[in-house]
Structure formats: C-alpha cells, structure tokens
Amino acid sequence: MKEVFKKLSEINVNDKTDKKGKFTYLSWSFAWSELKKISPTATAKVYHDENTNMPYFASKMGVIVKVGVTVDGLEHINYLPVMDFKNKSKSVDTVDMMDINKAIQRCTTKAIALHGLGLYIYAGEDLPEVDIEDLLRSCKDLKELQTVYTKFTPLEKTATLKLKDELKVTLK
Secondary structure (H helix, E strand, C coil), X not given: CHHHHHHHHCCCCHHHEEEECCEEEECHHHHHHHHHHHCCCCEEEECCCCCCCCCCEEECCEEEEEEEEEECCEEEEEEEECECCCCCECCHHHCCHXXXXXXXXXXXXXXXXXXXXXXXXXXXXXXXXXXXXXXXXXXXXXXXXXXXXXXXXXXXXXXXXXXXXXXXXXXX
C-alpha cells in the first residue's frame, strides 16, 4: 500500500490540470490512466441511492455523489456535491444528468487523489472562502487595493468591477 501511494504521489500532474476560477482540476482520464499504470487491478465504484437506484443522493440541502476507488484491496471513498459554475451546490430541482456525470468524474479523481495521485492539488481547498467585496473594502489605500486586486483570477476581477464606483478608485 505504501509503495502505491509513494509512486502515485511522486507523479507531477501539473501539465494535466485546468484552472477554472480559483480552482485547479485534474483530468479524470489522465488520473485514471496513471492509476491503472501503477495498479492495473484498481477499480472504481459509483454508489447509488438504494431508494431510487440513481447514482446520486438528493435532499433538501442539495445533491451529492459518492465514489469509491479500490487499489490493492484498499477502498478510499469520496463525496462531492453537484455544483454550478461558481462551485455552489445545486438544488435537486436544478440538477440534470450532465451535472451528475461531471460530479462523478470529479469525485472519482478526488478518490484517486486519496491514493496519492495529485493529492497536493487539494491542499488548502478546505480553507474558508474570502469574500472579495469585504477584502476590497478592508484595503487602507489605493496601493494596497491594487496589490490585492492583481492577485485575483480574471473571473474574480470581473466580479469586482461592480465595486469600482463604490470604492472611488480605478482598478487595473
């Protein structure tokens, strides 16, 4: 077990990732391919709701998928909410099967990461989110504001443009 984790965790996956907003995503097909090279007998299991036989679990809180990846008899299970393009969980009435499919693939990748591959990508993902508006309003002067602003992703920069008049500054 330790050898598989060591081998997988030593693989640099940086050139196989995509960035969407502030999140980094590893291609599920690359993750699966690399896992199977190290452990050809690895398997993945998508869990289904016993009551509906659907590959997701729904409640008034939202929809979540559950995937397990087994390597050499050790299964790591991961859960992932079905999310919109802002990474906010979707309600039951707004989810379609494409959303479920995407969540399953992302959840599979995260379950593979628990075995070592690309685990470093998720470091710090559970840190609290910073409210961009509060962060900008807390800046003491224009110089600090511009320094903070340059660290935003293009999507975050677009979202902050609405604050421009309120802040009485020009953001570049």
